Every structure is written in C-alpha cells, then in structure tokens.
Amino acid sequence: MAEQDIHGRPGRWRSGAESKQRILRTARELFGRHGYRGTTVRAIATAAEVDPAMVFYFFGTKQGLFAAAIEMSGAVPPAIESVFTGGLDTIGERIVRTLLENLDKSDRTPLVMLTRSAPTDERSEALLREFIDREITGRLAGMLDAPDAALRAGMVNVQILGLAVARYIVRIEPIASASVDELAGSFGPLVQRCLTGRTALPD
Numbered sequence: 751m752a753e754q755d756i757h758g759r760p761g762r763w764r765s766g767a768e769s770k771q772r773i774l775r776t777a778r779e780l781f782g783r784h785g786y787r788g789t790t791v792r793a794i795a796t797a798a799e800v801d802p803a804m805v806f807y808f809f810g811t812k813q814g815l816f817a818a819a820i821e822m823s824g825a826v827p828p829a830i831e832s833v834f835t836g837g838l839d840t841i842g843e844r845i846v847r848t849l850l851e852n853l854d855k856s857d858r859t860p861l862v863m864l865t866r867s868a869p870t871d872e873r874s875e876a877l878l879r880e881f882i883d884r885e886i887t888g889r890l891a892g893m894l895d896a897p898d899a900a901l902r903a904g905m906v907n908v909q910i911l912g913l914a915v916a917r918y919i920v921r922i923e924p925i926a927s928a929s930v931d932e933l934a935g936s937f938g939p940l941v942q943r944c945l946t947g948r949t950a951l952p953d
Contacts, residue, residue, distance in 0.1 A: 770808050773798045777819040786816060786880040813885060820877060825852055830885055838893055842942025847934040849910050853918055854930065882907075894945060905944040913937055 776798040780789045791812050795802040809815035813827035829852045833844050890903040913933070916922040925933070 769798070769800050769804060773800060773805055773808065773815070774819055777815055781816065781819055781877055786877055787884055791815065813881075816877075816881060822878075823856065825856070827885075833886075834889060838946065840942075841890075841893075842940070842945060843934050843938030845906065845910060845941050846913070846937045847930060849914065850917070850930045850933055853914065890945065902945050906941055909937065909941050909944060 773794065777789075777794050780794055780797060783789075784793075791805050792802050794815070795805050798805075805815060809818055811827065813830070814824070816822070817824055817827050829848050833841065833848050836844060887900075887903045887907060890906060891899040894902060896902060913925070916925045917933075918926075928936075
C-alpha cells in the first residue's frame with residue numbers, strides 16, 4: 751500500500767514538505783542576491799518550480815516567508831501588522847504595547863527574537879535592516895504628511911530600541927519590572943510625539 755499522510759492522500763505530505771524546503775532554500779538564495787525589496791514571491795515560486803499559491807499556503811505573506819528564510823520569530827510579522835491596524839492618533843501606544851507584549855512572552859533577547867543569524871552574518875544583518883526599513887520605518891513615514899517624515903520614523907526606532915535595551919538587556923529599574931500598561935502609558939505618548947507632535951529639531 752502506498753504511504754499516506756494523515757488525510758489519506760498518498761505521498762502528499764512528503765511532497766509538500768519537500769516543496770516547502772525547496773521554497774525556503776530558493777527564498778534564502780534570492781533574498782541574499784536581490785535583497786528584500788528586489789525579491790518577489792512570484793520570482794521565488796518560479797525559481798522553486800511551484801505555484802505562487804503554494805508559497806502563500808505555507809508562509810502566508812512575503813513577510814512570513816522572509817521571516818522563515820532568515821529564522822526570524824514567526825510572531826514578528828503579525829505583530830508588525832497589528833501596529834498598523836488602527837488610526838495614526840493612537841499608534842504610539844500600539845507600538846510600545848505590541849513591542850513589550852511580544853518581548854515579554856519570548857525567552858529570547860530582542861535581537862535574537864528577530865533572527866538568530868543577524869548578529870553574526872553580515873548578509874542576514876543587511877537583509878534584516880532592509881526589512882525593518884521597508885516594513886516598519888518606511889510604512890510609518892508613509893503615514894505622515896510631513897517633510898521630515900523619515901526623520902520622525904527614525905526617532906521612533908531610537909525610542910523603542912532604547913526601551914528594549916533598558917528593559918531586557920541592561921534591566922534598568924523601574925523599567926525592567928514595570929508592567930506593560932505602565933510603560934505603554936508612559937512611553938506611548940513619547941513615541942506619538944515623535945510621529946505627530948512638534949519637534950525641536952531644526953528644519
């Protein structure tokens with residue numbers, strides 16, 4: 751009798767697993783060669799000799815595929831999407847709350863949560879930087895109607911990176927032991943001001 755998967759389809763599980771691994775290998779190669787921005791799901795599917803629908807079936811989105819390709823925590827792409835669900839007037843608190851809730855649930859340090867390879871692999875580090883620039887910083891800047899939108903989005907990066915280092919790496923009190931609600935209430939307005947408030951920076 752032919753080997754069957756749990757749904758009774760002979761050999762399909764093994765074939766699907768092989769296709770998934772082939773997609774991942776191809777994605778790593780193309781992301782490394784063309785970068786995050788320059789690589790499309792269709793190009794990966796074509797090179798891996800699968801239908802694009804199979805890529806979406808296994809990985810959901812381009813962000814999900816990228817996360818798997820560089821061993822990013824699978825929680826990161828949906829967490830990023832949750833930040834952009836809602837209005838601009840409350841995004842500061844959402845950014846802080848989403849960051850802290852996900853890091854609090856993880857037993858990995860902030861950078862390692864993003865990817866195990868970024869600290870030691872220059873190519874992975876460059877890809878991660880491009881991903882953050884396109885999927886977080888660039889999207890934040892795109893929401894703003896301001897000539898200094900890119901600078902404002904960059905200031906948000908400074909705020910959240912500083913908060914993550916203080917809470918999870920250096921463990922500065924009372925930041926390290928404060929609740930998510932407390933920090934979201936305190937740091938959310940600071941992040942919000944970076945994006946939508948008046949700044950003291952020169953034109």
